[in-house]
Amino acid sequence: xxxRHNTTLKELAKELNLSISTVSRALNDHPDxxxxxxxxxxxxxxxxxxxxxxxxxxxxxxxxxxxxxxxPNISHYFTSTILKxxxxxxxxxxxxxxxxxxxxxxxxxxxxxxxxxxxGVDGILMSLTRKIExxxxxxxxxxxxxxxxxxxxxxxxxxxxxxIDEEQAAFNAxxxxxxxxxxxxxxxxxxENSYNSEKRYAGYLRAxxxxxxxxxxxxxxxxxxxxxxxxxxxxxxxxxxxxxPDAIFAITDNAAIGAxxxxxxxxVKIPEEVAxxxxxxxxxxxxxxxxxxxxxxxxxxxxxxxxxxxIEEIENPSNDVITKTVEIKTTLVVRDxxxxx
Amino acid sequence: xxxRHNTTLKELAKELNLSISTVSRALNDHPDxxxxxxxxxxxxxxxxxxxxxxxxxxxxxxxxxxxxxxxPNISHYFTSTILKxxxxxxxxxxxxxxxxxxxxxxxxxxxxxxxxxxxGVDGILMSLTRKIExxxxxxxxxxxxxxxxxxxxxxxxxxxxxxIDEEQAAFNAxxxxxxxxxxxxxxxxxxENSYNSEKRYAGYLRAxxxxxxxxxxxxxxxxxxxxxxxxxxxxxxxxxxxxxPDAIFAITDNAAIGAxxxxxxxxVKIPEEVAxxxxxxxxxxxxxxxxxxxxxxxxxxxxxxxxxxxIEEIENPSNDVITKTVEIKTTLVVRDxxxxx
DNA sequence: TTAAGAATTGCAAACGATTGCGGTAACGTT
DNA sequence: AACGTTACCGCAATCGTTTGCAATTCTTAA
Numbered sequence: 001x002x003x004r005h006n007t008t009l010k011e012l013a014k015e016l017n018l019s020i021s022t023v024s025r026a027l028n029d030h031p032d033x034x035x036x037x038x039x040x041x042x043x044x045x046x047x048x049x050x051x052x053x054x055x056x057x058x059x060x061x062x063x064x065x066x067x068x069x070x071x072p073n074i075s076h077y078f079t080s081t082i083l084k085x086x087x088x089x090x091x092x093x094x095x096x097x098x099x100x101x102x103x104x105x106x107x108x109x110x111x112x113x114x115x116x117x118x119x120g121v122d123g124i125l126m127s128l129t130r131k132i133e134x135x136x137x138x139x140x141x142x143x144x145x146x147x148x149x150x151x152x153x154x155x156x157x158x159x160x161x162x163x164i165d166e167e168q169a170a171f172n173a174x175x176x177x178x179x180x181x182x183x184x185x186x187x188x189x190x191x192e193n194s195y196n197s198e199k200r201y202a203g204y205l206r207a208x209x210x211x212x213x214x215x216x217x218x219x220x221x222x223x224x225x226x227x228x229x230x231x232x233x234x235x236x237x238x239x240x241x242x243x244x245p246d247a248i249f250a251i252t253d254n255a256a257i258g259a260x261x262x263x264x265x266x267x268v269k270i271p272e273e274v275a276x277x278x279x280x281x282x283x284x285x286x287x288x289x290x291x292x293x294x295x296x297x298x299x300x301x302x303x304x305x306x307x308x309x310x311i312e313e314i315e316n317p318s319n320d321v322i323t324k325t326v327e328i329k330t331t332l333v334v335r336d337x338x339x340x341x
Numbered sequence: 342x343x344x345r346h347n348t349t350l351k352e353l354a355k356e357l358n359l360s361i362s363t364v365s366r367a368l369n370d371h372p373d374x375x376x377x378x379x380x381x382x383x384x385x386x387x388x389x390x391x392x393x394x395x396x397x398x399x400x401x402x403x404x405x406x407x408x409x410x411x412x413p414n415i416s417h418y419f420t421s422t423i424l425k426x427x428x429x430x431x432x433x434x435x436x437x438x439x440x441x442x443x444x445x446x447x448x449x450x451x452x453x454x455x456x457x458x459x460x461g462v463d464g465i466l467m468s469l470t471r472k473i474e475x476x477x478x479x480x481x482x483x484x485x486x487x488x489x490x491x492x493x494x495x496x497x498x499x500x501x502x503x504x505i506d507e508e509q510a511a512f513n514a515x516x517x518x519x520x521x522x523x524x525x526x527x528x529x530x531x532x533e534n535s536y537n538s539e540k541r542y543a544g545y546l547r548a549x550x551x552x553x554x555x556x557x558x559x560x561x562x563x564x565x566x567x568x569x570x571x572x573x574x575x576x577x578x579x580x581x582x583x584x585x586p587d588a589i590f591a592i593t594d595n596a597a598i599g600a601x602x603x604x605x606x607x608x609v610k611i612p613e614e615v616a617x618x619x620x621x622x623x624x625x626x627x628x629x630x631x632x633x634x635x636x637x638x639x640x641x642x643x644x645x646x647x648x649x650x651x652i653e654e655i656e657n658p659s660n661d662v663i664t665k666t667v668e669i670k671t672t673l674v675v676r677d678x679x680x681x682x
Numbered sequence: 683t684t685a686a687g688a689a690t691t692g693c694a695a696a697c698g699a700t701t702g703c704g705g706t707a708a709c710g711t712t
Numbered sequence: 713a714a715c716g717t718t719a720c721c722g723c724a725a726t727c728g729t730t731t732g733c734a735a736t737t738c739t740t741a742a
Contacts, residue, residue, distance in 0.1 A: 075421035
């Protein structure tokens with residue numbers, strides 16, 4: 001017996017002296033088929049280790065039950081938790097997942113979209129690259145299969161988008177600092193007007209306004225690459241000011257951790273002198289000392305929700321343009337970096 | 342025009358008044374076809390946005406160009422870096438990747454193997470669950486498609502295995518501590534005799550023996566769940582000893598970080614009083630203070646190598662049992678937790 | 683002019699599963 | 713005895729692509 005052999009309907013049929021169609025129907029519990037015949041077929045199928053060739057099936061039904069996923073970076077922690085949710089929900093619903101990375105390159109991203117549609121996926125889940133300039137390519141694939149965006153999204157693309165309540169989350173985070181008695185609250189955000197950064201910044205502003213706190217342009221800092229290193233760099237700038245801020249809201253855990261590292265270096269007491277709040281509840285946030293107060297983004301829920309909406313569109317195709325935005329609730333995880341004394 | 346329509350060879354053929362076979366051959370640059378005909382066909386194909394139905398193709402060739410990947414936990418950092426390598430190499434070689442998680446459940450793992458073979462993957466890359474008791478299921482799928490194991494492997498399964506040089510890596514790590522002047526070196530390892538833990542422990546022993554350092558059973562600690570929490574717990578035990586160790590080798594970064602947290606709490610100076618070395622070079626290792634000396638495991642290289650060996654077996658099938666073990670070199674990343682004063 | 687040979691192109695089967703429709707046999711009804 | 717019904721099963725087409733072989737046209741040399 002060849003190593004890679006797979007039993008087919010034909011073989012079962014031959015063995016049983018039945019036609020292929022009867023065997024097929026028997027296995028699918030078609031009412032036309034005699035009960036004992038069914039039993040015979042099923043028994044033999046089990047014995048011969050039969051399993052249907054899903055490619056033949058997909059080929060015939062023009063449905064693959066495969067969902068393509070495109071993300072900038074699979075080893076980014078938050079992304080991988082989303083992926084976890086996607087995998088779970090997809091499995092429950094009987095879909096398989098093909099993953100690919102864009103590495104934050106727009107060209108790669110469109111290439112991936114093309115590969116996937118060509119491959120015949122039933123739908124695509126995508127988190128966008130940092131910059132997007134040519135949405136035409138995306139619109140073109142959107143014209144062939146349904147797409148659901150998550151995390152890194154763009155309102156310019158007319159499709160369902162699953163995001164967290166960025167603005168409200170940021171509002172809560174900053175309000176938490178205000179309730180701590182802080183009133184000179186710096187923010188470290190992105191220069192690029194990414195969806196996420198923009199929303200979080202808006203939440204920051206709204207919190208300050210809501211509590212009638214003056215907005216100080218000087219302590220609103222931006223960086224292109226919102227990373228640990230630049231978090232540290234910008235914090236050093238904040239520390240060199242005549243009037244230091246008494247709190248820092250970094251729109252990313254990594255930047256917040258950079259801030260803490262800078263504060264630690266200069267022995268600034270956290271949170272007494274400067275409190276810090278991040279965003280993501282990454283694994284790192286529990287490693288740094290003091291542990292970081294941060295916004296918990298339920299990655300698995302985002303993943304599951306994205307899958308649900310996508311499958312909904314796959315199985316109930318409509319020609320209408322769908323531009324629903326679903327917001328997933330977040331919670332603030334308060335840790336030592338902003339604990340009330 | 343229907344939203345999901347795909348052009349087929351038939352349509353191209355009809356449009357050009359050619360047969361399907363000619364069109365097919367033209368697109369595949371078959372020498373039999375006239376140059377101008379080829380050009381015409383290709384032009385129309387482009388204009389009509391033709392792309393071959395890969396399912397039909399796979400269906401016919403009985404080759405899917407899909408590799409299945411089964412890992413315990415996709416959001417584990419090291420795993421995700423391996424995945425990154427897998428994705429890259431697979432893409433280069435024209436394969437697609439289907440990922441699924443076993444969540445460290447053996448039952449789930451076999452279920453996944455079945456789903457994947459049924460799906461028709463050309464081969465499987467797998468990192469095993471913590472415990473494996475019934476290797477029969479694995480052997481059965483191994484009988485249908487080639488499997489390559491990586492990271493969490495088992496010698497009981499006769500297939501290619503890609504691992505890091507666990508033993509040598511541990512040896513180097515411990516030797517590094519010895520060269521630092523440490524001689525009372527504790528180890529925190531796993532109770533379960535996992536492949537990794539066993540090898541690292543062996544490296545630890547060899548390093549001590551090689552430098553004629555007495556092996557002290559008391560400071561050889563094990564835990565079932567090698568995590569931050571238990572790293573901390575075991576370190577607390579070490580600290581409560583009359584004669585404290587002067588170094589800790591934890592076979593996992595998380596455990597090492599737990600150790601550092603415990604040491605920090607009791608204001609034990611790192612590395613002067615107790616040096617710490619971990620294993621993995623996880624993102625966390627640069628976050629903790631002091632930053633952690635650790636073994637860097639090149640995840641992407643493991644991923645790429647795994648893919649290479651698997652594809653080799655896919656494309657050159659042999660009926661022989663292959664039981665090659667490939668070891669990937671690691672390097673020790675020295676950071677503050679073990680820096681010479 | 684003609685036949686051999688080369689250059690093109692088409693026919694049809696094949697891959698594995700599904701399914702509409704038609705066929706057969708057994709049985710019951712009048 | 714003739715017909716209708718029911719239960720069960722098979723034929724054959726279909727999905728889109730590839731490919732061995734046959735068929736056709738065109739060249740070219742005898």
